[in-house]
Amino acid sequence: MLEPRLREERIDCVLHLARPAWVRGDAIRLEQVLINLLRNALDAMRECPSRRLEVRIDACNSHWRLSVSDSGAGIAAQHMASLFDPFFTTKPVGDGPGLGLAVSFAIIHELGGQLTAENHAEGARFWFSLPNDFLET
Numbered sequence: 347m348l349e350p351r352l353r354e355e356r357i358d359c360v361l362h363l364a365r366p367a368w369v370r371g372d373a374i375r376l377e378q379v380l381i382n383l384l385r386n387a388l389d390a391m392r393e394c395p396s397r398r399l400e401v402r403i404d405a406c407n408s409h410w411r412l413s414v415s416d417s418g419a420g421i422a423a424q425h426m427a428s429l430f431d432p433f434f435t436t437k438p439v440g441d442g443p444g445l446g447l448a449v450s451f452a453i454i455h456e457l458g459g460q461l462t463a464e465n466h467a468e469g470a471r472f473w474f475s476l477p478n479d480f481l482e483t
């Protein structure tokens with residue numbers, strides 16, 4: 347779904363998998379979360395000369411963690427507290443209603459997980475964790 351945009355915008359994509367994982371449960375809603383996170387990452391890198399997108403899945407003792415990292419400008423400190431609020435957006439008017447992260451947060455929370463955002467050395471990272479019973483290896 348996003349492959350043409352990745353090619354067109356010349357995004358360097360890196361995928362790290364702890365081991366193959368298959369979703370048990372509501373794969374459609376988890377796919378929606380992943381698409382929202384990927385689109386936000388791509389939008390954040392739109393004006394950057396170097397564009398790197400990294401998706402990582404890590405297995406922990408009681409949960410799985412999926413992260414999406416970008417090489418954009420990062421998240422401004424004043425926006426951190428509002429990121430998951432409905433209708434919050436930093437994009438220009440008409441570029442989206444600001445619902446993607448709010449919907450994603452609600453989906454992950456409803457599934458017993460956690461969705462978080464943070465800055466890292468090269469940009470922003472969004473990650474969610476879910477209990478082990480939502481994924482199998």
